[in-house]
Amino acid sequence: MSNNDNKIEDKIKLKVYRENRGQNSKSYYDSFEVPYKRWTTVLDALLYVKGYIDPSLAIRYSCRMASCGSCGMKINGIPRLACYTKISELETSTIECEPLGNFPIIRDLVTDFSLFYKHHKNIQPYIQSTESVETAAEEKTYSYNQSPQDVDKYLQFSYCIKCGLCYSACPTVGTDLRFPGPQALAQLYRYFADTRDESKNRLNIVDDRHGIWRCHFAGSCSKVCPKGVDPALGIQLLRSYMLGVSKNNKKQAEKIEVNLD
Amino acid sequence: MEEIEHPIRNNFEGLRGWLKLSGYGWERVSYWFQRLTGVFLLIYFIGHIYETSTIVNGLNAWESFLELTQTVWGHLFLIVVIGASTFHSVNGIRLIFTHVGIGLGTPGRPDYPYNPSSLNYRQKSGIWIALILSVLAMYYGFNILFGE
Known part of the structure; x- marks a missing residue:
């Protein structure tokens, strides 16, 4: 990786589906601005949100290397692994994260398997x-x-x-x-x-x-x-x-x- | 098959799932067209049976019903029927082959970036042939119905 890759830090708008079935809350979308680099994955961005902006965001993940299959979600409408999807590859200014379709929602991006x-x-x-x-x-x-x-x-x-x-x-x-x-x-x-x-x-x-x-x-x-x-x-x-x-x-x-x- | 308990239909996509076309490739487009043309042709055939059955009420009833298709909109409807039946037939033949494992490739050891062998150029060619033939059939029908 060149030095330029480390210096360039753009921001991406992350639009995340929020819902808590346990509390019968209504669903809505939260928007977050997240810095990213060339190799930042969607999971990295979501963990940034959870770590620095909103700790109540519910996501499921484990290995961060497409081996465990935990972080599946709909990213820009298509089911993908968040750890396997680089923000730079999506080529959009807003990334929409939603729970996997056809799986009952438990909370936010976490679904029932x-x-x-x-x-x-x-x-x-x-x-x-x-x-x-x-x-x-x-x-x-x-x-x-x-x-x-x-x-x-x-x-x-x-x-x-x-x-x-x-x-x-x-x-x-x-x-x-x-x-x-x-x-x-x-x-x-x-x-x-x-x-x-x-x-x-x-x-x-x-x-x-x-x-x-x-x-x-x-x-x-x-x-x-x-x-x-x-x-x-x-x-x-x-x-x-x-x-x-x-x-x-x-x-x-x-x-x-x-x-x- | 073991009975599986149904959970609450929370977040199941239902018919909305059929309408999602972008990002899934031409095979999904073909799936959607196959379903859409299938439903359309079923409705057409029911109407067609009703149309032909009007002859039992006499020649006048039959001819007056037939006149519905002798208008501009009637002709356009028939052109859509030609296109739908052509696509459904040609793509259906492709699907018969795939359902018996022909033209899909063989299992192997997948390498990154994992191009699935079942979504190969043969399948895409088959879908394109079905689409092109249906357009040609509609063009032919247009010339017959609206030509001199």
């Missing part, structure tokens, strides 16, 4: 095996043998950080709360494509009129995903298997005995 996680849990997001990998009685331990090609089939989808941006951007979620949403459906494909998974009933979970068939491929989920997961791809591939167009010729991963001695 309960339904989102229920949908995620509902698709059984874990490897299912017909027998135990670690058999205590036999005192044997096994590992799975997967080729790099096998891993490539699901790895992309395993990068999901559950930030909820795709769920917020999906127009179908907004009209059907029973629809699992792009995150859960893409995760279902992630486990379905995994050669270690032996579940027979996984696809039945979303074979429902409120399930996978409600996706109409608006592609907004993939557009807003900050980790390149591409949920729309996973959903369409999953639907292809469910329609019988793609053949499920998955070979189960070979179990190899591991000698721990």
